[in-house]
Amino acid sequence: MMSNMTNPTMISDSHAHTQEPALKMEGVSIYYGSTPAIREVYLDIPPHQITAFIGPSGCGKSTVLRCFNRTNDLIPGAQVKGNVFFHGVNLYSKKIDPVEVRRRIGMVFQKPNPFPKSIYENIAFGARINGYQGNMDQLVENSLRKAAIWDEVKDKLKESGLSLSGGQQQRLCIARAIAIQPEVILMDEPCSALDPISTLRIEELMQELKAQYTIVIVTHNMQQASRVSDKTAFFNAEATEQGGKLGYLVEYNDTVNIFTNPKQEYTRDYVSGRFG
Amino acid sequence: MKSHPSPLARSQDAQMWQPKRNLSKWSEQLVKYIFAAFALISVATTLGIVFTLIFETFEFFREVPIFRFLTETQWTPLFTNAKFGIWVLVSATFMTSVIALFVALPVGLLAAICLSEYASPRVRQWLKPTLEILAGVPTVVYGYFALLFITPILQTFIPGLKTFNGLSAGLVMGIAILPFVASLSEDAIYAVPQSLRQGSYALGTTKRETITGVVLPAALSGIVASFVLAVARAVGETMIVTIAAGSNPTLTFDPRVPVQTMTAFIVQVSLGDTPATSLAFKTIFAVGMMLFLMTFVLNIFSFWFVRRFQEKYE
Amino acid sequence: MSSSPYSGSELPDIANSDFQPNLSKRYALDQVFEQLTWIATFIGLLVLCLLLYDIISDGASRLSWQFISSFPSRRPATAGLLSALVGSIWLLCVTAVLAFPVGVGSGIFLEEFAPDNFFTQLIEINIGNLAAVPSIIYGLLGLQVFARLMRPITGGPSILTGGLTLALLILPIIIVATREALRAVPNSLRQGGFAVGATRWQVVRDLILPQAIPGVLTGTILALSRAIGETAPLITIGALTFIAFLPPLSLEGLQTDFTALPIQVYNWVSRPQPAFHTNAAAGIIVLMLVLLLMNTTAVLLRNKFQKGRM
Numbered sequence: 058m059m060s061n062m063t064n065p066t067m068i069s070d071s072h073a074h075t076q077e078p079a080l081k082m083e084g085v086s087i088y089y090g091s092t093p094a095i096r097e098v099y100l101d102i103p104p105h106q107i108t109a110f111i112g113p114s115g116c117g118k119s120t121v122l123r124c125f126n127r128t129n130d131l132i133p134g135a136q137v138k139g140n141v142f143f144h145g146v147n148l149y150s151k152k153i154d155p156v157e158v159r160r161r162i163g164m165v166f167q168k169p170n171p172f173p174k175s176i177y178e179n180i181a182f183g184a185r186i187n188g189y190q191g192n193m194d195q196l197v198e199n200s201l202r203k204a205a206i207w208d209e210v211k212d213k214l215k216e217s218g219l220s221l222s223g224g225q226q227q228r229l230c231i232a233r234a235i236a237i238q239p240e241v242i243l244m245d246e247p248c249s250a251l252d253p254i255s256t257l258r259i260e261e262l263m264q265e266l267k268a269q270y271t272i273v274i275v276t277h278n279m280q281q282a283s284r285v286s287d288k289t290a291f292f293n294a295e296a297t298e299q300g301g302k303l304g305y306l307v308e309y310n311d312t313v314n315i316f317t318n319p320k321q322e323y324t325r326d327y328v329s330g331r332f333g
Numbered sequence: 334m335k336s337h338p339s340p341l342a343r344s345q346d347a348q349m350w351q352p353k354r355n356l357s358k359w360s361e362q363l364v365k366y367i368f369a370a371f372a373l374i375s376v377a378t379t380l381g382i383v384f385t386l387i388f389e390t391f392e393f394f395r396e397v398p399i400f401r402f403l404t405e406t407q408w409t410p411l412f413t414n415a416k417f418g419i420w421v422l423v424s425a426t427f428m429t430s431v432i433a434l435f436v437a438l439p440v441g442l443l444a445a446i447c448l449s450e451y452a453s454p455r456v457r458q459w460l461k462p463t464l465e466i467l468a469g470v471p472t473v474v475y476g477y478f479a480l481l482f483i484t485p486i487l488q489t490f491i492p493g494l495k496t497f498n499g500l501s502a503g504l505v506m507g508i509a510i511l512p513f514v515a516s517l518s519e520d521a522i523y524a525v526p527q528s529l530r531q532g533s534y535a536l537g538t539t540k541r542e543t544i545t546g547v548v549l550p551a552a553l554s555g556i557v558a559s560f561v562l563a564v565a566r567a568v569g570e571t572m573i574v575t576i577a578a579g580s581n582p583t584l585t586f587d588p589r590v591p592v593q594t595m596t597a598f599i600v601q602v603s604l605g606d607t608p609a610t611s612l613a614f615k616t617i618f619a620v621g622m623m624l625f626l627m628t629f630v631l632n633i634f635s636f637w638f639v640r641r642f643q644e645k646y647e
Numbered sequence: 648m649s650s651s652p653y654s655g656s657e658l659p660d661i662a663n664s665d666f667q668p669n670l671s672k673r674y675a676l677d678q679v680f681e682q683l684t685w686i687a688t689f690i691g692l693l694v695l696c697l698l699l700y701d702i703i704s705d706g707a708s709r710l711s712w713q714f715i716s717s718f719p720s721r722r723p724a725t726a727g728l729l730s731a732l733v734g735s736i737w738l739l740c741v742t743a744v745l746a747f748p749v750g751v752g753s754g755i756f757l758e759e760f761a762p763d764n765f766f767t768q769l770i771e772i773n774i775g776n777l778a779a780v781p782s783i784i785y786g787l788l789g790l791q792v793f794a795r796l797m798r799p800i801t802g803g804p805s806i807l808t809g810g811l812t813l814a815l816l817i818l819p820i821i822i823v824a825t826r827e828a829l830r831a832v833p834n835s836l837r838q839g840g841f842a843v844g845a846t847r848w849q850v851v852r853d854l855i856l857p858q859a860i861p862g863v864l865t866g867t868i869l870a871l872s873r874a875i876g877e878t879a880p881l882i883t884i885g886a887l888t889f890i891a892f893l894p895p896l897s898l899e900g901l902q903t904d905f906t907a908l909p910i911q912v913y914n915w916v917s918r919p920q921p922a923f924h925t926n927a928a929a930g931i932i933v934l935m936l937v938l939l940l941m942n943t944t945a946v947l948l949r950n951k952f953q954k955g956r957m
Contacts, residue, residue, distance in 0.1 A: 154670060451681055625781075
């Protein structure tokens with residue numbers, strides 16, 4: 058059913074009504090000014106699965122992730138060449154509005170960044186701005202429930218989002234992303250600032266969420282990638298003549314294969330902890 | 334540079350090391366106490382201001398009952414039939430300040446947003462110092478500008494606008510305090526962490542929505558602090574209103590006619606030959622006390638607000 | 648007007664969406680908002696240009712050696728600002744001599760020596776408070792304490808009284824600037840100093856201050872340029888508006904009556920005759936030139952400072 062038939066964790070997912078990838082990269086290169094940072098990435102992200110990006114720090118995995126919701130546009134001088142397809146539509150076509158893209162493809166950041174607003178307003182903000190037509194209270198509650206934080210905050214929705222603990226803040230940010238009903242959730246090292254217990258909760262949450270959302274996660278933690286993801290992309294960087302680093306995709310496969318039977322030597326060295 | 338002996342040789346060459354430990358300890362203490370005394374001068378200044386004002390104000394109220402001060406509707410302390418209705422001066426201060434704030438707060442905040450969020454780093458680099466020039470212009474210059482440039486222009490299309498009026502003084506005062514609002518608000522807006530902006534963009538918001546929905550609320554305490562400072566400046570501003578608004582103590586909110594603010598009254602009395610024992614002399618301290626109390630309350634409010642609403646980011 | 652740069656959403660709507668993003672309206676608002684911020688920024692610049700134009704066109708023709716070198720007069724054509732200019736220079740020197748050591752010393756104490764206790768916090772809150780006190784209130788303080796109580800020393804509303812009053816006025820600015828300059832010196836330098844056995848004062852004097860002094864000087868000059876433009880506190884302490892002599896260059900000079908540039912300008916502005924207004928404009932040009940000179944020095948110092956830190 059999935060593109061790779063050897064996937065042992067293949068799920069019979071009622072939502073997987075299509076074999077077409079949710080996101081697809083075709084020859085994506087990223088430049089800062091005239092300096093290349095990422096070299097030609099080809100990649101298919103299957104729907105309703107968790108895809109992990111791993112690799113040593115500085116290899117550009119976060120930069121690649123940010124192509125999916127065009128947040129690279131916000132960095133002065135950053136330039137993306139190549140095509141990124143979302144359900145067959147090129148996200149970098151001139152006709153596509155990045156604001157609309159970002160509503161459809163949500164994102165959770167490395168450090169929890171709740172807005173300095175009440176918990177309720179943190180969730181309602183994006184939905185209200187994007188013209189949500191339904192019942193806002195209901196949406197807030199549903200989003201918080203899906204993010205597995207409702208029970209902890211239901212009695213203090215008026216309190217500041219910054220009053221929560223780090224792990225709670227991150228789940229609040231996940232709820233905030235869910236509230237605008239995206240199809241894809243990008244997670245940029247979402248647990249790197251959290252303690253192990255909070256990390257575990259987020260990982261469990263991701264398993265619940267993948268029934269409804271396509272998840273792409275960047276992580277520097279290989280154990281995390283092997284625990285949570287269905288597919289894994291391994292990125293590496295090579296030194297350039299100018300003294301910079303040029304990131305590229307080394308290998309992309311089912312997580313099991315990446316960790317037990319990698320095709321590339323670099324991957325084998327990395328997953329066995331020999332560098333990175 | 335002298336070559337130092339190696340630490341190992343130290344025991345043999347002990348006589349080469351004779352740090353004046355006692356002297357340096359002694360001078361250390363001396364310097365510390367002198368500087369501490371200097372730091373106390375600022376506290377002494379506040380105490381000096383408070384006691385000066387309280388003392389003379391007390392003397393004033395021994396001659397003029399506070400009831401008259403607060404209820405009379407005329408202000409004629411220099412006349413034989415003296416009246417001491419402070420609201421006459423307060424109303425003028427209030428009116429000119431409100432006009433000034435109508436200019437300074439929105440324009441200053443928008444300029445701060447422009448500098449922090451829209452202007453490219455290069456444009457910002459020369460725009461900000463240029464606005465700071467505006468802050469460095471002496472107020473007597475603004476007074477000249479208000480009286481001899483703005484008022485004649487306004488008179489061409491506002492019928493009944495007198496040579497001295499609250500409107501012109503207020504408008505120019507607004508321009509004079511605008512750079513403070515812009516500069517301080519910009520500091521606060523610029524300091525909002527980039528991660529909040531990214532978090533907002535990731536929800537599918539436009540730039541304006543991110544600014545008004547996330548960045549400004551996050552910078553609220555700093556923006557309010559700059560607003561409060563602007564109010565304090567407007568209330569205490571002296572030369573612009575003295576030159577351009579006139580010295581007619583009138584209880585009115587008509588911005589077209591001459592009025593006298595609290596500060597303008599103090600200047601008027603100071604310029605005259607008023608004996609230090611006279612009631613008029615004590616009056617300026619009573620008015621000064623009123624002014625000080627106003628700015629003090631504003632300060633307390635600002636302090637409380639910043640404490641209450643300042644968000645701590647990592 | 649289509650303000651959206653995009654020709655409508657091309658993204659396939661798979662989930663039947665509850666959202667009506669209405670992007671074209673939002674982009675229109677975005678454009679209006681951005682234009683407003685630019686207009687607001689240029690209002691300040693426009694007024695600055697108008698102000699400079701107005702003053703130069705009114706006063707430039709009146710500038711002459713006669714104007715600089717004459718005492719005030721009842722006849723506008725023979726009046727000059729010699730006593731005001733000299734008074735301002737005296738004030739500048741007295742204020743600098745008083746405010747600089749006290750301000751820098753306070754700043755060093757608060758930043759390098761002070762324990763973090765209730766007392767220091769009180770001083771800090773107090774300094775923040777003083778910065779917002781209107782300058783005319785300082786004038787009332789100077790009038791009562793320096794011009795009246797300390798009359799035997801200061802000689803009444805004298806240059807010394809004016810200098811003392813202005814020094815108190817700018818003290819908070821110098822303290823804050825000093826602290827910022829000290830804070831910008833990396834802590835590693837302090838630790839390095841302590842590690843070779845220097846006392847705190849030795850570290851501050853020999854290692855920290857040399858690094859911080861350009862920042863301190865910049866802040867002090869900017870504070871002094873504020874003092875030079877102040878009118879209200881000087882009028883309040885009783886500075887005269889008509890002075891036809893120069894103070895002797897001695898300690899008695901400190902105790903003489905004085906006038907200053909902004910007071911002279913105010914005096915001319917408040918006369919009804921237009922010819923005096925021209926004098927006021929010319930006086931403003933001189934005042935602004937003095938300020939420009941001081942600010943340029945401060946900027947040059949700052950630039951040198953920043954280059955030196957590279």
